[in-house]
Amino acid sequence: MALNNLLRRLDLTTLQLFLSIHEEGTLTRAAVREAIAVSAASKRLAELEQAIGVTLFVRTARGMDLTPAGETLLTHARRMLLSVEKIGQELAEHAQGVRGYVRMVANLSAIVEFLPEDLRAFIQLHEQVKLDLEERPSGSVVKGVEDSWADIGICSGDVDTRDLHTALYRRDQLVLVMRDDHPLAHRSRVEFAETLDSDHVGLHADSSINARTHLASHAAGKSLKMRIHVPGFDAVCRMAQVGMGLGVIPYDVYLAIGRPLGLVSVALDDDWAQRELKIVVRDVKGLSPVTQALFDHLRSAETRAAQPGN
Template sequence: MLGKILQSLKWYVFSLEIPFRDAMHAYDPTSLRLFVAVCEERNIALAAQREAIVPSAVSKRIAQMEAQAGTPLLARGRRGVALTPAGETLWRYAREALQLLERMQAELTAYAEGVQGQVRVFASMSALAQFLPADVGRFAREYAQVRVSMEEREIWEVVRGVEEGRADIGVCWDAVDLGRLQRFAYREDRLAVVLPTGHALAGRKRLRFADTLDHEHVDILGRSIMKTTQQRQAAIAGKPLRTRLQVATVDAACRIVAAQLALAIVPREEARLFEQPLGLAVVPLADDWARRRFVLAVRDAKALTPAARLLLDSLRAGAGQPAG
């Protein structure tokens, strides 16, 4: 994270077309802070009073910056100062650079003191049943002083919880409307058909969803987006989605399948937990929509607490590793 901040500072300086080494001398944090104060007060004397420094020192700093820029930054008048176009540009970059430095200092302080705090995570059922616990476990072993609370929620509630600030990070399928939330790629899974081993479809290597519509399905409550998606795909295929039973968990759905009462469509990794114990066949769905992409959703990554930002970065870094 610190490296990213320093790279951002370099970019701000380069965008002003100033040699980096010279610019770091003329545009040091103190000079930038004084310049921002002048821009906000529109008066050098008032800015000097605010920053507890003599006006002549402020004027000298600004003169050095103007010399480095090769153009006036302020238009001085009897009642105060006005910004030139170059001054407006520097003011914008100066504020952003100072904000980055403040963030850097806050994060370094947190590391020095030992990052502590609590991070609240809302996650969909599938994320909690598959990869999220292992990923959070790895994080918890590295940052023992950070407490991570995870709550299972329906997808729409994951989004609303992050929007309302009840959760720091949301983990869910990207099929839901995430609104204005920032999202980061996390992991993927694939849906599969769970069948009794003697079922007519059990010998296939892959199945199309349309192939399952002549058979009765188990409906798993709490997975509304998945159900809506299947109903839409059934309508496209011109066949009804025949639901025989409703259950609350994948475990219960697999036991219904083992009893040869219906088939079930669940995430492949979840189904494999019951494949051998219950003697089931797990056949991946070949449809494009059956490949699900999960995201990490936050309101503003820059505004996260150090503990929440650490967890977000850890989950993003671990997304390329095998789950478990």
């Protein structure tokens, strides 16, 4: 099929009509919904099917059902129409005075530990910038930036960042959290291998902390007694609070969530408990001015935090 012919036929009006036919079930109802004549709707559909060389709908007693080719087009049509909607929203925001828009994706640790203060400081310097932040596991952070649905990402330092450009964002320390009546609660430091006779509360399977603890237990020649997996640090702390087991979380998360719940923290005396969080972008030279400003702001966050008074 000729590309130019396909581009002419895949106009947004025709794609919206195609989506309406699927959702309404009949050509007549779809035409009413799109405020066009049924004959015009039928003509558009026929021209679309002719252009791509496949039948998109099968007419049945119930109405119009998608063919396998129609299912494929449906996926892409929804994605394209959603992108157009986002373009309209973002352009409208520019008209209202928003001078920049950055899509961010970050792992849970970065979002809970550091990003609230760092992004607040950035917004204070760039009041007309809008940020869209989404939480994903570190591997998905890399994929999001790689696939261009995020402009900038923050992930664990031990994840494979492939060909992305990276820079140090922050360093943190993993600790154990537990009730004050746990046998290890009186210790100031402990090796992770010493905890393997106790029950644990773990994060979801895709988290970098979950991967580190399982690798450490394997290296110690023992199984990790995982009592339960939970989706976030707040749930880890609540489960530890009621005695479900030990949790491994960043120390700054303990200060924000665990300590107010009456939990005790014990430092992990393992090299892997010292972590780095990295910033990832596709190409520094290709960043928009506002994304470049955010990248520079985040890249200097560790230095600012080390300064006296911070």
